[in-house]
Amino acid sequence: MIELTNAKKSYGAAKALQGVTLTLETGKIIGIAGENGSGKSTLLKSIAGVSPIDSGSLLIDGNPVSRKDAERIAYLPDADMFYSYFTVEQLFAYYRSQFADFNEAKAKEVLEFLEVSLSSKMKSLSKGMRGRAKMAATLGRESRYYLMDEPFSGLDPMVRGDLVKGLIRFTDLEHQTLILSTHEIREVETLLDELVLLKNGKVLAHRQLDDIRGETGLDMVEWMTNLTKAGAAG
Amino acid sequence: MGLDFDKDKPIYQQLIERLSGDIIRGVRKPGDKLPSVREYAIDVGVNANTVQRVYKEMESMELTETRRGQGSFITENEERLQLLRDSKKTDLVKSFIANVEAYGFSKTEIMELVRREIQ
Numbered sequence: 473m474i475e476l477t478n479a480k481k482s483y484g485a486a487k488a489l490q491g492v493t494l495t496l497e498t499g500k501i502i503g504i505a506g507e508n509g510s511g512k513s514t515l516l517k518s519i520a521g522v523s524p525i526d527s528g529s530l531l532i533d534g535n536p537v538s539r540k541d542a543e544r545i546a547y548l549p550d551a552d553m554f555y556s557y558f559t560v561e562q563l564f565a566y567y568r569s570q571f572a573d574f575n576e577a578k579a580k581e582v583l584e585f586l587e588v589s590l591s592s593k594m595k596s597l598s599k600g601m602r603g604r605a606k607m608a609a610t611l612g613r614e615s616r617y618y619l620m621d622e623p624f625s626g627l628d629p630m631v632r633g634d635l636v637k638g639l640i641r642f643t644d645l646e647h648q649t650l651i652l653s654t655h656e657i658r659e660v661e662t663l664l665d666e667l668v669l670l671k672n673g674k675v676l677a678h679r680q681l682d683d684i685r686g687e688t689g690l691d692m693v694e695w696m697t698n699l700t701k702a703g704a705a706g
Numbered sequence: 707m708g709l710d711f712d713k714d715k716p717i718y719q720q721l722i723e724r725l726s727g728d729i730i731r732g733v734r735k736p737g738d739k740l741p742s743v744r745e746y747a748i749d750v751g752v753n754a755n756t757v758q759r760v761y762k763e764m765e766s767m768e769l770t771e772t773r774r775g776q777g778s779f780i781t782e783n784e785e786r787l788q789l790l791r792d793s794k795k796t797d798l799v800k801s802f803i804a805n806v807e808a809y810g811f812s813k814t815e816i817m818e819l820v821r822r823e824i825q
Contacts, residue, residue: 499755500755501753501755633751636751637748637751640747640748640751640752640753640754641744641748645753645754645755661711661717662711662717662750662751662752662753662756663751663752663753664753665753665755665756681717682716682717682718682719682756682759683716685713685714685715685716685717686715686716686719689714689715690713690714691713691714694713
């Protein structure tokens with residue numbers, strides 16, 4: 473379980489998280505949505521142990537998050553942080569050297585499912601193929617938590633569909649939890665158990681998807697638009 | 707990608723309706739084994755927790771039964787299956803009538819037309 477209480481984070485004068493209180497249970501697929509600058513990436517970075525919060529508390533399985541957690545949490549950043557001259561195989565070797573939980577056989581299985589060749593060079597891959605290779609490396613880790621920042625951004629809808637299937641197939645919700653931020657809510661609606669909607673560095677809503685549909689008769693995008701507008705007016 | 711879903715109804719409900727429809731049409735027969743939660747989740751492109759919920763609800767509706775260590779099977783209880791068919795029939799006819807009435811057609815008018823069309 474991930475528990476944030478009044479978590480705050482600023483980059484200089486820019487307030488990225490302005491008091492986030494949020495409990496994320498294990499065994500779920502949870503989407504983080506919100507407009508640009510709402511704090512999605514910062515939230516994921518904080519949980520991943522990459523960028524600590526300034527104040528408030530952030531517990532993972534009851535323990536405060538530290539840099540050490542980067543070893544326990546499989547984090548897929550939005551930016552391309554990989555050496556571009558790596559082949560996919562070298563990328564996997566790098567992961568093996570960095571993360572004790574990296575299961576190369578699983579990573580290769582994901583890669584095959586997503587139809588990327590092991591010998592391709594990262595820099596010669598299209599953005600879509602590179603996205604798949606990164607996802608294969610991330611899912612290759614047998615972590616309790618997967619955190620993915622915009623895993624679908626810039627990919628065409630066909631590729632997104634494949635990635636969604638890959639995520640369903642290669643995560644085991646009896647033991648694992650997947651948290652992902654995305655703009656492409658429409659494509660991941662069927663994937664998610666819950667949605668957290670952020671606005672201006674705060675949690676605007678946190679709901680079960682099937683409850684939203686059942687109660688409001690709205691799909692995710694309509695529901696979010698309504699809430700975000702109401703939040704802006706209020 | 708897997709299936710298309712209506713946007714205004716919970717996905718688990720739509721999956722229950724889909725599987726029930728399969729049973730009524732005979733695509734899935736009494737005693738047939740349902741795919742595992744994982745297989746079905748991947749097949750239809752939804753979260754495994756959602757499929758888990760579908761299977762649980764179908765079991766509590768007595769449409770399926772779980773055999774320990776073997777998975778979920780379509781019930782062989784003919785009475786229960788008849789009930790499922792009857793309720794589907796009733797739902798279809800009721801929604802048809804509601805649609806027709808919304809246009810202001812009279813019941814007698816419709817009865818006549820249905821009788822003629824069905825022959």
